[in-house]
Amino acid sequence: MPSFDVVSEVDQHELANAVDQANREIDTRYDFKGAEAQVEQAGDEGGLQLEAQSEFQIEQMMDILLKKIAKRGIDVRCIERGKLTETGRRATLLVEVKQGIDTDTAKRMVKSVKDSKLKVQAAIQGDKLRVTGKNRDDLQQVMALLRAGDWGRPLQFENLRD
Incomplete structure (x- = not known):
């Protein structure tokens, strides 16, 4: 996945x-x-x-x-x-x-991902947020959604796995 x-x-x-x-x-x-x-x-x-x-x-x-x-x-x-x-x-x-994603920001990100109605799951893991889905296109849409939002800190996307 x-x-x-x-x-x-x-x-x-x-x-x-x-x-x-x-x-x-x-x-x-x-x-x-x-x-x-x-x-x-x-x-x-x-x-x-x-x-x-x-x-x-x-x-x-x-x-x-x-x-x-x-x-x-x-x-x-x-x-x-x-x-x-x-x-x-x-x-x-x-x-x-500032480094890492604080809990409040991570919760807002998860809510935003869930509100987008994409078929992905977002989970908070410490100071990271892991997003999993069935296909790569949904993950790329989530990346675009998170880039467009104002989270108060810069975001990087890493560990993209198929």
């Missing part, structure tokens, strides 16, 4: 490259001379931390980072700004990189 998985993942290697490129641009920009501003990956979950001297510089860094991420082919909908904290002469912004 043909099936495929719907996932929402970010290529960590491309994300690291985007962070590296953003840091290089920050180092060479005149308005950041001597500011000790940097973007670094924080933790194993793929979050990012922006650190600079002021909130204005953080906003400039965020703009640079988003441009580099988009240029590397990563959808910017997976980036979620955190809370900006200012302590003394430093400002820090934590940015979350």
